[in-house]
Amino acid sequence: MSGQTSTLISNIGELMTQDAEHRVLKDAAVVIEGERISWIGPASEAPSADEHVDAEGRAVLPGWVDSHSHLIFAGDRTAEFEARMAGQRYSAGGIAVTTGATRAASDEELTRLAAGRVAEAVSQGTTYLESKTGYGLDLENEARSARIAAATVDEVTYLGAHLVPAGADAEEYTDLVCGPMLDAVRPYVSWADVFCERGAFTEDQSRRVLTACRDAGLGLRVHGNQLGEGPGVQLAVEFGAASVDHVNYLSAADIEALAGTWGGWDASTGTGTRGTVATCLPACDLSTRQPLAPGRALIDAGVQLALAANCNPGTSYTSSIAFCVTTAVLQMHLSVHEAVRAATYGGALALGRESGNDVDGERAVGSIAVGHRADLHMLKAPSATHLAYRPGIPLTFAVWRAGVREV
């Protein structure tokens, strides 16, 4: 063993690895060394370590990988939520309310709020998070949002193309998003996204944004098919986006197109050419009273799925991935293993951080295997099934993030 502190977690009732072989081990143990996993196997064969944690039969999963959130904001949209619960439809226009509050907040306030949301997520088992910009909507505030996000979360996505701000011309604003605003955020971000939807950005504007961001070297993601059928999914496929998110309204052709992107992928080994992940956001679907995304049909068609919380003030003010997993099992007809996989490995895949194409696993999150980041979630339960069997019960018992015990 190296000079780093090692921790043996033994007596694990169920170790759901979500590794390449989809292994679920009983009576297992894990050794963490520094920030990585150095050993997994039967508890009876575990090596000794500097520290020892007795899991007392509890289940251990990879930490949740939340691949879709909007954490850089100030303000509150309770009134909009109440109106929606009274029958009003969600529309993209509500974003402007948050933009006003976000622009008015100081750097310190935005940082404090974002860090608080990250802490809330980690306390519930999330160990790897993405956040988007998208409530600044001018050059200065998008750059500021990107800078704060880069200091707060693991992966940052540029979403200048979230809404055309009040008073702006849509074509001129799209030029700004594709030009000077992109240059300003570029040092802080590795992904770009566009809200391709009625009331937000048209197909043509979305295509311009995706082209400029791809040319700037950013990985791509798309908010698509959230409020109705539309071009989002097909655009994501055309541009080879890492994920298309929401996917509530899909035609048979959309599902077929997404499945086609996974033709060069070997799902049993997690190797080959990555396609476009379909990211389902069930908490958002419930909070906006949209139909749940057809996760079952997507998996059956061969599409790789992610589940994410989409924490934001408008459509999904929660960071609870457990709630998403519960809903995916109870309402979307995923098995517990599929739902947990989508919320761990699937999120990592959507962020290019799964291990398949990375032989030594150095960058890998979202699965438990030797060499991967030690992101572990121990449940107050003997199996992951309890996430669905005991809906609403806070089941997080312990969390390690990059080898550090956080809960």
Ligand SMILES: N=CN[C@@H](CCC(=O)O)C(=O)O
């Ligand atoms: N759909 C677009 N963006 C966010 C909601 C933004 C808002 O309403 O503030 C989402 O992912 O749901």
Ligand SMILES: [Zn+2]
């Ligand atoms: Zn979103």
